[in-house]
Amino acid sequence: MSELNTVAIPSYEDVKSAYLKIRNNVHRTPVLSSKKVNERAGGELYFKCENFQKVGAFKFRGATHAIGTLSEKEAKNGVATHSSGNHAQAVALAAKLRGIPAHIVMPENAPKVKVNAVRDYGANITFSKSTQEGREATLQKVVKKTGATFIHPYDNPNIIMGQGSAAIELLEEKADLDLIIAPIGGGGLMSGTAIAASGLSPETKIIGTEPEVANDAYLSFKTGELHPVQSTNTVADGLRTSLSPLTFSCIQKHVDAIYTVTEQEIVEAMRFIWERMKIIIEPSCAVPAAAIFNGKIDVEGKKAGIIITGGNIDLDKLPWQS
Amino acid sequence: MSELNTVAIPSYEDVKSAYLKIRNNVHRTPVLSSKKVNERAGGELYFKCENFQKVGAFKFRGATHAIGTLSEKEAKNGVATHSSGNHAQAVALAAKLRGIPAHIVMPENAPKVKVNAVRDYGANITFSKSTQEGREATLQKVVKKTGATFIHPYDNPNIIMGQGSAAIELLEEKADLDLIIAPIGGGGLMSGTAIAASGLSPETKIIGTEPEVANDAYLSFKTGELHPVQSTNTVADGLRTSLSPLTFSCIQKHVDAIYTVTEQEIVEAMRFIWERMKIIIEPSCAVPAAAIFNGKIDVEGKKAGIIITGGNIDLDKLPWQS
Numbered sequence: 001m002s003e004l005n006t007v008a009i010p011s012y013e014d015v016k017s018a019y020l021k022i023r024n025n026v027h028r029t030p031v032l033s034s035k036k037v038n039e040r041a042g043g044e045l046y047f048k049c050e051n052f053q054k055v056g057a058f059k060f061r062g063a064t065h066a067i068g069t070l071s072e073k074e075a076k077n078g079v080a081t082h083s084s085g086n087h088a089q090a091v092a093l094a095a096k097l098r099g100i101p102a103h104i105v106m107p108e109n110a111p112k113v114k115v116n117a118v119r120d121y122g123a124n125i126t127f128s129k130s131t132q133e134g135r136e137a138t139l140q141k142v143v144k145k146t147g148a149t150f151i152h153p154y155d156n157p158n159i160i161m162g163q164g165s166a167a168i169e170l171l172e173e174k175a176d177l178d179l180i181i182a183p184i185g186g187g188g189l190m191s192g193t194a195i196a197a198s199g200l201s202p203e204t205k206i207i208g209t210e211p212e213v214a215n216d217a218y219l220s221f222k223t224g225e226l227h228p229v230q231s232t233n234t235v236a237d238g239l240r241t242s243l244s245p246l247t248f249s250c251i252q253k254h255v256d257a258i259y260t261v262t263e264q265e266i267v268e269a270m271r272f273i274w275e276r277m278k279i280i281i282e283p284s285c286a287v288p289a290a291a292i293f294n295g296k297i298d299v300e301g302k303k304a305g306i307i308i309t310g311g312n313i314d315l316d317k318l319p320w321q322s
Numbered sequence: 323m324s325e326l327n328t329v330a331i332p333s334y335e336d337v338k339s340a341y342l343k344i345r346n347n348v349h350r351t352p353v354l355s356s357k358k359v360n361e362r363a364g365g366e367l368y369f370k371c372e373n374f375q376k377v378g379a380f381k382f383r384g385a386t387h388a389i390g391t392l393s394e395k396e397a398k399n400g401v402a403t404h405s406s407g408n409h410a411q412a413v414a415l416a417a418k419l420r421g422i423p424a425h426i427v428m429p430e431n432a433p434k435v436k437v438n439a440v441r442d443y444g445a446n447i448t449f450s451k452s453t454q455e456g457r458e459a460t461l462q463k464v465v466k467k468t469g470a471t472f473i474h475p476y477d478n479p480n481i482i483m484g485q486g487s488a489a490i491e492l493l494e495e496k497a498d499l500d501l502i503i504a505p506i507g508g509g510g511l512m513s514g515t516a517i518a519a520s521g522l523s524p525e526t527k528i529i530g531t532e533p534e535v536a537n538d539a540y541l542s543f544k545t546g547e548l549h550p551v552q553s554t555n556t557v558a559d560g561l562r563t564s565l566s567p568l569t570f571s572c573i574q575k576h577v578d579a580i581y582t583v584t585e586q587e588i589v590e591a592m593r594f595i596w597e598r599m600k601i602i603i604e605p606s607c608a609v610p611a612a613a614i615f616n617g618k619i620d621v622e623g624k625k626a627g628i629i630i631t632g633g634n635i636d637l638d639k640l641p642w643q644s
Contacts, residue, residue: 030352032374051600052354271637278373278633280600311600315593316643 009250010157010164012199015192018065018161019168025064025097026165027053031173031305036276041292043299046177048170051281051311055093055117057086058166058189058309059153063094065162066151075100077147082128082135084110085238086310087153092121103148105139111314154188155244164192170305171200178302181288183309184208184217184258185239187247193307194254204305207297208251208258209287211235211266216242218258221251235263235319238284238309259297265290267319280311283319331572332479332486334521337514340387340483341490347386347419348487349375353495353627358598363614365621368499370492373603373633377415377439379408380488380511380631381475385416387484388473397422399469404450404457406432407560408632409475414443425470427461433636476510477566486514492627493522500624503610505631506530506539506580507561509569515629516576526627529619530573530580531609533557533588538564540580543573557585557641560606560631581619587612589641602633605641 029052038044050058067079078101081091088104095102102123106115107130118125128138143150152159166189167180180197184190194206210217211234219227226248232240243251251258261269270286272293273279285308291297292304351374360366372380389401400423403413410426417424424445428437429452440447450460465472474481488511489502502519506512516528532539536558538551548570554562565573573580583591592608594615595601607630613619614626 056600274602274637278378278602280596280602315596315640318637318640321638321643 008157009246009253010161010195012195014157014161015164015196016168016199018158019165021068022061022064022162022165026061028169029053029166031170032277032279034277037273037289040272041299043302043304045289045292045299046170046174046303046305047277047308048166048305049279049308050166051279051285051308053310055086055089056310056312057090058163058307059086059090060093061165062159062162062188062192063087063090063151066156066158067091067094067098067100069158070149074149077149078102079151080139080143080146080148081105081151081153082139083153084114086312088114088118089121091151092118092123096122101146101148103142103146105135105142107135113314154186154241155246157246160188160192160195160247160250162192163189164196166307167193167196168200170307171197174303174305175201176303177201177204177305179205179207179297179299179304180307181207181209181291181297181304182307183236183239183284183287184210184243184251185284186241187217187243187251189307189309190255191247191250194250198254205256206254208255209291210258210260211239211287212260212262214239215260217251218260220248221255221258224252235266236284236287238282239287259291261287261290261294261296265294269293271320280313281308282310282313285309330479331568331575332483332517334517336479336483337486337518338490338521340480341487343390344383344386344484344487348383350491351375351488353492354599354601356599359595359611362594363621365624365626367611367614367621368492368496368625368627369599369630370488370627371601371630372488373601373607373630375632377408377411378632378634379412380485380629381408381412382415383487384481384484384510384514385409385412385473388478388480389413389416389420389422391480392471396471399471400424401473402461402464402468402470403427403473403475404461405475406436408634410436410440411443413473414440414445418444423468423470425464425468427457427464429457435636476508476563477568479568482510482514482517482569482572484514485511486518488629489515489518490522492629493519496625496627497523498625499523499526499627501527501529501619501621501626502629503529503531503613503619503626504629505558505561505606505609506532506565506573507606508563509539509565509573511629511631512577513569513572516572520576527578528576530577531613532580532582533561533609534582534584536561537582539573540582542570543577543580546574558588558606558609560604561609581613583609583612583616583618587616591615593642602635603630604632604635607631
């Protein structure tokens, strides 16, 4: 691992090694394509369908790896995190499969369906105030009381290594991709994806995509300075978080470009994929396709891999319904 | 082919031959399974995903076969049908791929999205009154004027043979199925499925499923007399049609049992599959799973194949939303 700003960036070998450790515990998800989608895109798109992953999202890869690397002594006291999203379910299930306790801090206003999903995996849930400060304070108390290891959703090299395993599988299946495109939230998936491609297919361009209203990665990448996210008012609920110093370093080193899309473009692309591909994807996954459909990324005559990050969505409140 | 009431029932060899003719024109759709769905079912379910078929439904198989068997002379004048559903799109695309005209009669109140889909395939659309009589009268005029061949959605041996190809692929992939379960509308898919299994896996039980409020096949099967459907008030819009003498004969000969489910059971099973499998299925496809989830079909310790018929649904009006 190389050092940058005292932050250790995982190497391709780290990602490859993580993949070999977790491959029997994660689903090898299919890579789908669609003639109608390709007609609209003007190029060949290959969708790596992590919506079919365990817990319905790529997050299970990172959580499985990070929890798998804990020593017996560390593992004994379990793991903890705060999340109301896919990372909570991923940590809960990965801990259950290792046979250790999971302590999940969830905001008191978390949707019941998400609370139930975490509870179904046998995790201990502690409710907190819904602010970032409230969540972190409650997490600290839980960690202090239980001795559990905090598993950060992305500011953790072992998480990044695990997330990169999706891109390894994608490149094993489609070796000649001109581009790989992923959405950027906290940057864990983007970092792991870029590192995986840097070793396996160095000539493949790595593109990040982000909602225009949560463009912290775009601004950070452009200015060379870490910008925290200013607004969390995007339909892409998986992309409301800010980069960390670690993920920013990975992205600076390995990502070629970042593009942003509007909220309307995200919702329209998401619906197009539901209608044409008959798969359920979260708004966050539609961000790369939105960038292509609206001419921000040119795939004319090219082959582009896209990481479909997850399929967890409230079916009572679809974003095209008011 | 054997004769029954002057109706020729296709044989397994007919279905196999149809499969070999169309296999390069249709998608070989994936067979998916889900641990969570299996936990609920109490057995192993294998879903043959025809929602990923061209036009989003198995109907493309039958239409491709029926249109492919026309002589050059017949084909020259094109094909015609009346439908506002998947069969219309299937005929339109299959005709386009053969390079012949398609004349589709659609009710004047057909949803715009369905009209546009048929038009996108280059078909000629004629609007009719929305009653069955109005549609048939308009179709007759169109046929008379154009000399096109009428492609019935299920009362047509070539259609039945084509639909059976999905079950051939399913059994090629999972040879040891104890059961195969399909929904019954007009009976074309059920007939083709049952005939395919009778030749390829005679020990597999073949089960039909139907909405309770459109139980014409159940009643016909039970009484031995063809009952037309009494109500079309089911959420499973693909299953509102009645059996024909031909499909009834096939079902009497090859199907082992038929079970019915309530509307609520259909909607709940559909939502469960969307949530757990992240695939978009029409209400009609949820009928077999609903019968299993509600204990009407016992799959305890068994392997059951289910034909997922299609994924075309209006995303603005989901059945669990009022």
